[in-house]
Amino acid sequence: MSTEIYEIHDPRFGGLIHTNARLETLWNAGRWCEGPAYFAAGRYVVWSDIPNDRVMRWDECSGYVTTFEKPCQNHNGHTVDLEGRLVSCEHRGRCVSRIEHDGSYTVLADRFEGARFNSPNDVVVKSDGSIWFTDPSYGIDSDYEGDAAESEIGARNVYRIDPSGAVSMVVSDMVQPNGLAFSPDESLLYIADTGQTHEPDCDPVIRAYEVQGDGVGAGVDFVKSDAGLFDGFRVDTQGNIWTSAGDGVHCYGADGVLLGKIRIEETVANLVFGGPKKNRLFICATTTLRAIYVNATGAAR
Template structure:
């Protein structure tokens, strides 16, 4: 297997990769690519190009790349709910929105406690239909990825939207909560903290929060893994509980016990990733200016 593509730290990683599966570059020309989400019914992928204020679309059938929406209110993270609808984090919209089957847009959350959200960043949907999202300040820090504006919340937190529309703050002990995902059994919520961009003393970690018995709140969090190159941003679980995370030098893969198994090395900073394809065994990677993909010997959870 090509030495320049993989950094193997544990023999278990060899079973999660294909030595003859090279990296594909599917699209270039972005400024800061983010928020990939795969739509199995249409066999296409969408992702954000935040500073260019556009959502891009890649067609799995013919490889065509097109603009899905522009302007798009500086979307960042995306996910797909159980009905196949797109859930979006909007920096400039300062909200979580949902794209309906008829193409209309529904705002699901744009405030908490009567004050505007900062700039929702990443989002995940739990099996009970609740939507959990992070709300750091990147979209209001400048005009590059949104609209510069004062923060109305008392910090940067994680929230839950219930199916009835109720919005609850679930995590308030992070500096800049960013990527987030549930473990495959939904026993814990994992959240990346990119607070080092604003607070030099903040460790670049993914934190683990155990879910309460009711599945609607979390217990005390703990640092789970620390990034050795750059920052963790978006990440996903595979069905075996391994974490595949973005980092400064590519994609880092961690075992369920937190051991760094290995890295997929990329010559750009990786912001986010997701699993897709007919077998959910293709990793789609947003790496600064480009969208890349590689087949792995793992299937995405969820």
């Protein structure tokens, strides 16, 4: 069943959307928009325009868009840590960095066992303050989103930064690990594999890993895309996954069933829940920043 922009595959999706809510275009001057993060204290969204080497800022109160940072080392994914600071994945910097409350800049991690990361892509903060991030090769594959270079690590993995600063490798069985998020109770870590960009036989899946202390157990395929690749995604308080895809935003139940889609004419790269009630999806869709109200609430970090 479809209702204009909505595609309902399971009756549960009807309870997660407002059929009279419309998709808004907040900005449309990007080249490849990614990595949205919402700052509740300031009521604004920041996101990356990776090839243009800038981070943009949309103000929720005024609707104005300004440049937050340029140049920015080709930022990709962002998140907000437990103290309200911006944590960033840098393609060209090949690191995970943080902007402190006073505006100063801190590199949190740029190497593992002496080798530089490829190009950190997406990042999430766990409730214990640890930082988990993916490290595919997109930022070193060409000069379009970073600097072309050979991989020093020779693999594409997922890493954890302990609050002490120590870095450990937690997942090594993916072709190109990309978006990631924890389930609401943090018992599962979900990670998207976009390896089909490099290996045509790689399934476009989100895998689920049981969290075990400071690491994870073996992963299992959780959902498979029927339209392009999954990239960035978020989880709501009920455990539903809202994910980017080639034809818009897909919503999956905690049981892995496709509940429905929000159709968008551009490839979606990433999204984040925001607004005072965390019930508004801010969506990075290729050249645009979009927004839509849903009947769901983003899960706490």
